[in-house]
Amino acid sequence: MPSGDYVRYVALGDSQTEGVGDGDDTVGLRGFADRFAEHLAAVNPGLQYANLAVRGRTAGEVRAEQLGPALALRPDLATVVAGVNDLLRPRYDAAEVAGHLEDMFAALTDAGTHVVTLTFPDVGKIMPLARPVRSRVLDLNTRIRAAAARHGVAVAETGRQAVTTDPRMWTEDRLHASPLGHERIAAALAHAIHLPGTDDAWTLPLPPQRVPSRRQAAGAELRWAAAHLGPWLGRRLRGRSSGDGRTARRPRLLPLSPPPDSAAQTGPRDSP
Incomplete structure (x- = not known):
């Protein structure tokens, strides 16, 4: 299908697809799926967009809860991004996670x-304390590429670009992309489906910045562990999830309205 013919886009996934890290529950979330929809709408202003993602969901939960509703919406384009919540858990079955995605x-x-997905960056470069799961990320990316090839799914190779591990691409919790990170992911997805007017500029490095000393870096790790890793582990131990009680923020296909930073552009906005 030519890129300009996409009229129904549905996003499936977890917190990244929901848009956590780009806006908040007060002003509304934006995220890479919304930003990707803006790219699509620039080519086809008649685009309608639904976002079924819910934070905290594993790949199996995305499949169980979102696949049926997504199919019912009869999308001509869908993004499927899940697996990070599985990677970080002690009990991780790579074949099972890849099976849900496939x-x-x-x-x-x-x-x-038409489906598009992405690969994941090396979390060990984003969160040094997460280096033990680096091999899981690399293995899952290999499985994603193989499954995508079997089904004609486009892959945005965000896992292979050094810029995606730049700290400025991530929020303070290092688990969710920053607004800049979401912007680059959206551009990567648009480039992966060869959307007119897109290129590989999303892979370009950010301007240089001062490298922290070892002491500063160690202090930052301790502060991050106390503020973010500790609470995350606490929820896991209690069997809780950040997505408990939440539902999809945009469960129906809706036309797009101007994005929050420019009334002159066409883009999605959360429904009131």
């Missing part, structure tokens, strides 16, 4: 939907 790829493409 099942979603298969169901959507069999229904005539």
